[in-house]
Amino acid sequence: MRIILLGAPGAGKGTHCKRIVEKYKVQHLSSGDILRKERAANTELGKKAQSYMDSGKLVPDELIVEMMAEAIGKAPAAGFVLDGFPRTVNQAMELDKALSSKGRNIDAVINLQVNKDIILNRMTGRRSCPKCGAVYHITNLKPKVEGKCDIDGEALVQRADDKPEVVKERLETYKEMTKPVVGFYEKKGCVYEVDANKSAEEVISIIFNTLDSLIK
Ligand code: AP5
Ligand code: MG
Numbered sequence: 001m002r003i004i005l006l007g008a009p010g011a012g013k014g015t016h017c018k019r020i021v022e023k024y025k026v027q028h029l030s031s032g033d034i035l036r037k038e039r040a041a042n043t044e045l046g047k048k049a050q051s052y053m054d055s056g057k058l059v060p061d062e063l064i065v066e067m068m069a070e071a072i073g074k075a076p077a078a079g080f081v082l083d084g085f086p087r088t089v090n091q092a093m094e095l096d097k098a099l100s101s102k103g104r105n106i107d108a109v110i111n112l113q114v115n116k117d118i119i120l121n122r123m124t125g126r127r128s129c130p131k132c133g134a135v136y137h138i139t140n141l142k143p144k145v146e147g148k149c150d151i152d153g154e155a156l157v158q159r160a161d162d163k164p165e166v167v168k169e170r171l172e173t174y175k176e177m178t179k180p181v182v183g184f185y186e187k188k189g190c191v192y193e194v195d196a197n198k199s200a201e202e203v204i205s206i207i208f209n210t211l212d213s214l215i216k
Pocket of ligand 2: 015
């Protein structure tokens with residue numbers, strides 16, 4: 001199965017991808033997580049991406065498309081769930097070309113819709129694991145032990161780009177550059193709208209029902 005999770009920053013893409021991976025055994029390919037790992041390893045790509053990420057802007061398409069093509073090329077036969085990619089219409093077109101050259105397509109685009117006031121609360125309370133990328137929230141989705149990742153025990157961190165001024169810029173960038181990606185996939189008839197203002201459990205159960213209906 002080949003899935004895309006779309007949605008504004010803080011919509012819950014990373015949170016729900018973890019559950020999708022557990023259930024459908026597909027690979028989670030998060031462009032943001034890959035970029036953060038490149039930065040932590042101080043690679044050339046990581047250095048190039050840094051200033052864009054810290055200011056809430058998009059990393060240039062040519063860097064992202066190459067990075068994600070490599071990740072998709074290594075994905076298992078079970079498929080993948082894309083999180084944070086594609087984020088521009090140009091990236092979506094490049095993905096389309098790469099998949100169709102192999103006779104493949106995207107099975108479902110899940111579009112997570114969330115109101116702005118909810119997004120702001122989610123971003124300020126988010127804590128993430130720098131090792132495995134698991135996502136928590138200080139009140140909504142607490143780890144079992146405060147400040148520690150349930151999966152590997154690593155100390156949880158607050159992302160540098162969750163500062164209010166950067167969040168504002170990321171939301172603007174989303175509206176301008178990423179919303180049109182929904183229209184690109186609507187023309188292909190594979191978009192499923194999900195009200196992601198609901199609790200994480202309610203949202204994931206809607207996503208599971210949608211994906212199950214595609215398998216049957
Ligand atoms: P990226 O890491 O992709 O960030 P983003 O899209 O801004 O998304 P987030 O990770 O902030 O939100 P999310 O939807 O994953 O929400 P989460 O599940 O954590 O990108 C970072 C940067 O990298 C970009 O700004 C850009 O510079 C660059 N970049 C990445 N991809 C790129 C690309 N393709 N092209 C160019 N540049 C690129 O949830 C948020 C919080 O809410 C958590 O605390 C969670 O516990 C909580 N929560 C989630 N759902 C619920 C719920 N239903 N109820 C209650 N709480 C919930
Ligand atoms: Mg994320």
